[in-house]
Amino acid sequence: MKKLILSAAIILGSFSTFAQTSVATKTIVKAQTTEEKYTEIKLEEVPSSVMLAIKTANPEAVIEKAYINEKKEYKLDIKVGDQKSTVYTDATGNLTKK
Known part of the structure; x- marks a missing residue:
């Protein structure tokens, strides 16, 4: 019986050494x-x-x-058939992505 109580005390004591407090951090991203x-x-x-x-x-x-x-970039609302779209170009006519 003494061995059982001693074993339980050792096991419970070892759990407390691994317990750590953790601090929750909040990261704010803007x-x-x-x-x-x-x-x-x-x-x-x-x-x-x-x-x-x-x-x-x-x-x-x-x-x-x-x-x-x-910046002299153009935004053009175009229509092809019944579909409408927006296209972006620079001043020389090169299509750009936005």
Whole structure:
């Protein structure tokens, strides 16, 4: 009986040596997004290189609205058939991803 009590005391004593207090840490991540501001322009103000790039990519595309930002990048709302889409280009007509 003494061996049983002694064994239980040793086992319970060993559990307490492994017990550790853990401190919960909270990590705060802030995501900052900068939305580029585009201002609407007339279709006549869109450079011919941009218009040519759109017509080359899809001859059936119709540009409905055009926008420009301060970096001289263009946002074009186009329509092909009954599908509408937004395309981004630089000033030379190269398509870009946004």
